[in-house]
Amino acid sequence: MTGENILGRMTSVRQLAAMGTARLKAAGVECADYDAKQLLFHCTGLTEGTYLADPQRRVTQEVQDRYDRLIHFREQRIPLQHILGHAWFYGREFTVNSDVLIPRPDTEVLVEEALKAIRPGDDVLDVCTGSGCILLTIACEQKIRTGLGTDISAKALAVAEQNLTRLAGEMAGGVPAFAQGDLLDPAAGKVFDVIVSNPPYIPSRVIPGLAPEVRDHDPLGALDGGEDGLAFYRRLAAGAEKALKPGGVIFLEIGYDQAQAVSGLLRDASFTDITVIRDYGGNDRVIRGVYGRS
């Protein structure tokens, strides 16, 4: 009896994780097991390694209550990254909140492709920078000369600035700057070697059917690409030539079914060598185009 009482009060971390997983599954969370463990690690300070080394480890009631609250948030379909306050992107941790799009693994393909083209000393422009994940990763990986990240949202740029501070010690060369404004406007009068952008590209009518984590917690302005999802590509394709040096390259993240339409827009804007790159799921994900060479 006494033993039972003690067990009742002192739950093991394995039991907690199992309870968390069951609750998240019931709430329709896709990666219930993973999320339950990440939340457990967050409130216990355990790591995958220390957890596996001693899954019978007991935790106090206080920790259990804290875990219960975190699981409750996730049951409400608040994204894991918002509860943790950070997201992993290209091997680095970025601060995120509801003012920025949570960086997606698909976007790592855009970074990877852009890095193949970016040379030391290049000037790089990131349009719709959000958390700054694309530009800051590039600046950590390559010795750029200058980097400029633009976003219409001042709140998003506040997060990008936090991430700049966070990664300041990792910059390989020039330290990027951020500027508020519509698409290419803050870059007026400047020219760049490479433009990267992951603009909002979801057709407006598709948004109500998205997972609650995305629909209710990513900023609508970071998702909504207008009636056909192409509104920002049209404006970017039309304006990019003014912001590129001759031979400069543009990399655009796209939706899985937008390759043809966006290639067409770049072709009409006199871009050449237009290439479509797939993500690791096999979907078209990135379009690359060269300005002013034939």
Ligand code: GLN
């Ligand atoms: N550039 C940021 C990202 O890729 C934000 C993109 C956006 O807000 N559409 O995560």
